[in-house]
Every structure is written in C-alpha cells, then in structure tokens.
Amino acid sequence: MALRSKSKYPLVGLQQPDEFMDRLRRGFSLRSVLSGKWTPDGLRVRGIGSLHGFASHCKAFPSWGAEATRLVEINLITANRRKGARKRNLTHCKRGHELSGTNLGIKASGQRWCKACNHGLQKIGSVMKPEQIARVHKAIENGLTVGQITQTRGARRLIVTFKALKRYRIENPSFDRFLIENARVRLSRSQLMLFRIVPSNAEHFRLDLAQEDVPPFEMQAGDFEWILSLLKQKRVPFEARYDVAQDIIVSLLSRAISRENLANRIMDFTSEHYRRNPGLGYGTVKQPDSLDAPIYDDADVSRGDRAHRGLWD
Structure with a gap:
C-alpha cells in the first residue's frame, strides 16, 4: 500500500506510535485509528495522529512503517467486510x-x-411521490397515454409503474376522472372506462346515463349544425354523421353529457354507433366487406358464394 502525504510542513512523525500500532494490531483500519470512528467493536474512541504524521513516521522508521503498512492493508479488507454487517x-x-x-x-x-x-x-403498488404526481399530471395534459407514462420506450423513461398509478387512481377518484377526461386517444379512453378502476367514474362517462353534475340542456338555433361541424372536424364518415348527431342530442337532453365536454367525446359516440351497427363499418381498408353479406340489397347470393363460383366454376 503506497502512502502519499502532500503537505508543505516537514516530517513530524507520530506522538503516540505505540498506541497507533496497538490499534492496528487490534484490527482498526487506518481511517478508524485516525478518526476514532468505525472501530471493530463499534465504540467511538479518541483519534490518534494524522495521515501526514503516519506517512512521516513510516519514512523515519522503515521497520515500523513496513509492519504498519502490512496491518493497514489487512485491516482494510476486514473493514470492508464489516460494511453492511448490521x-x-x-x-x-x-x-x-x-x-x-x-x-x-x-x-x-x-x-x-x-x-x-x-x-x-x-x-x-407503491405510494407515488409528490414529484411523480406532478410529472404524471403534466404528462396527461400533454396527451401521453397510460402506457407511455408507465413504460420505458426508447430514450423516454417511465414516470411511475402501472400498479403505483393504479393505486393512486383508486385512492384518488378525482385524479382517475381527470385521467379519463384528458385521454386524447379514443381507444385509451374506452379501455380506461372498461377496466373500471373506479366504478363510479366509469358510470360517470356513460353516454346513456344522466349525471347529477351536468346542467339541463336547452336546444338553441344552430346547435344541430354545430354538432355536424364537430363531426366533420373529427372526420366522421358522412353516411354516419346524422345518426351520430341524433345520438348526441339524446345524450345532451338526458344530461349524460354537457355541452362543454361534447367536443372531447365525439369519437366515443362514433365508436358506440359502430358497435351497435357493426355492418355499417364494413367496406373500409381496416374493416373490409363481410363475405356473408349479400352482393346487392335484394340479392340471395353472398359475396363468399360469388367468389367461390368465380374461382371454381
């Protein structure tokens, strides 16, 4: 073990070399000898000398220094093993x-x-820390999904684990409602309501159930055109707009949704419309025509029969 002492003062040695050596033989590390702390028996004692004085004494008395250096190296290994013993x-x-x-x-x-x-x-789940709560609020306002908040994706690290977030939602229903209201992805909102982390909040977002905190809706001139313009902005297919608009008016009149929240719930109405009428969603790239559907409205031949006959007849 090489000892280095950088000091402008001359070599002065130790005042108590015998006591210094005795402590080294009893298993004291060099640090515990000098400071009196972290002793082998856990008791604090008075420190002896300094690192500069120890280096000076080793240089002045080579035989004493060789023995002390050997003990320092052995005791250092023992002291490291004592770390974490408690x-x-x-x-x-x-x-x-x-x-x-x-x-x-x-x-x-x-x-x-x-x-x-x-x-x-x-x-x-663990308890969320205040700084995590603040970061989650900001992430939700910026449009991040639950998956993006609770999972590490590329360079973006997770903010909190899914189970910790779930626990916080259960313990704080108002936060769960804030999360659902600000979900910008239609699928995310529907899944949040489907899993019913807080059942009362899931009921709050139903489109066919009156809510106590929603004021009565009064139909005004131009409201129907306003609803159609919202549907057009959300790119709802033209053939479905009037049906969806009627569903919206029913929900508004029944106080299931307020006028202020309508713009954020347009896609929920569209999803509900296609869920009730699955056949209306066919004919697109994501949902092609069913082979069981008739070729024409009044035809008895299905698309599957026509494809089969066209290939093999």
Whole structure:
C-alpha cells in the first residue's frame, strides 16, 4: 500500500506510535485509528495522529512503517467486510417478516430482500411521490397515454409503474376522472372506462346515463349544425354523421353529457354507433366487406358464394 502525504510542513512523525500500532494490531483500519470512528467493536474512541504524521513516521522508521503498512492493508479488507454487517445480521424486515427460508430473497449482488414485502408492493403498488404526481399530471395534459407514462420506450423513461398509478387512481377518484377526461386517444379512453378502476367514474362517462353534475340542456338555433361541424372536424364518415348527431342530442337532453365536454367525446359516440351497427363499418381498408353479406340489397347470393363460383366454376 503506497502512502502519499502532500503537505508543505516537514516530517513530524507520530506522538503516540505505540498506541497507533496497538490499534492496528487490534484490527482498526487506518481511517478508524485516525478518526476514532468505525472501530471493530463499534465504540467511538479518541483519534490518534494524522495521515501526514503516519506517512512521516513510516519514512523515519522503515521497520515500523513496513509492519504498519502490512496491518493497514489487512485491516482494510476486514473493514470492508464489516460494511453492511448490521443489515446482514437482521432477522426480520421493518414490517416484521422473518428473513429466512422461502421468504428470503438474495440478489446477484448479495443484497437480501423480503419476498412478502415485495409481493405486497407488486399487488397493491407503491405510494407515488409528490414529484411523480406532478410529472404524471403534466404528462396527461400533454396527451401521453397510460402506457407511455408507465413504460420505458426508447430514450423516454417511465414516470411511475402501472400498479403505483393504479393505486393512486383508486385512492384518488378525482385524479382517475381527470385521467379519463384528458385521454386524447379514443381507444385509451374506452379501455380506461372498461377496466373500471373506479366504478363510479366509469358510470360517470356513460353516454346513456344522466349525471347529477351536468346542467339541463336547452336546444338553441344552430346547435344541430354545430354538432355536424364537430363531426366533420373529427372526420366522421358522412353516411354516419346524422345518426351520430341524433345520438348526441339524446345524450345532451338526458344530461349524460354537457355541452362543454361534447367536443372531447365525439369519437366515443362514433365508436358506440359502430358497435351497435357493426355492418355499417364494413367496406373500409381496416374493416373490409363481410363475405356473408349479400352482393346487392335484394340479392340471395353472398359475396363468399360469388367468389367461390368465380374461382371454381
């Protein structure tokens, strides 16, 4: 072990070399000898000398310095092994679970962990920190989905785990409603309502159920044209616009939705329309015509029969 002491002062040596050597032989590391802390028995004592004085004494007395250097190197290894001894000797975790048998997990680094606590956190999720809550609010306002918030994708790291976010939504229904209201992707909003993390909020977003906090709707001149313009902005197919507009008016009159929130719920009405009328969605690239559908409105021959006969007759 090479000892270096950078000082402008002359070599002064140690005032108590015998006590210094005695501590090294008792297993003290060089740091614990000098400071009096982190001793082998855990008791704090008075420190002896300085690093500069130790280096000076080793240089002035080579035989003493060789023995001290050898002990310093041995004690350093022992001191490093003592690090973390308190946690290694724990028999129970902070929640009272026994750290032994099948409940004890050991990481590749040698660190121990409690399986019961880990299973509990995985089941209910951890508590979100205030800075995480603020980041999640900002991410939702910027249009990020739950998957983008709870998953690492490329250079963007996750903000919080899915189970921690789920726990916060359950404990804070107002936040869950904020999340659903600000979901900019139609599929994301429908999934958030489908899983019913907070059942009362899922009911709040139904299109056929009156809400207590929605004021009565009064039809005004130009409202129908306004609704059609919203449908056109959302690129709802022309053949479905009038049917969807009628569904919107019914929901407005029944107080299922307010006038202010209509623009954000247009695609929910469109999805509900095609869910009730699956045949109307055929004929597009994403949803081609069904082979069971007739060739013409009054024909008895299906598209599948015509394709089969065209190929083999």
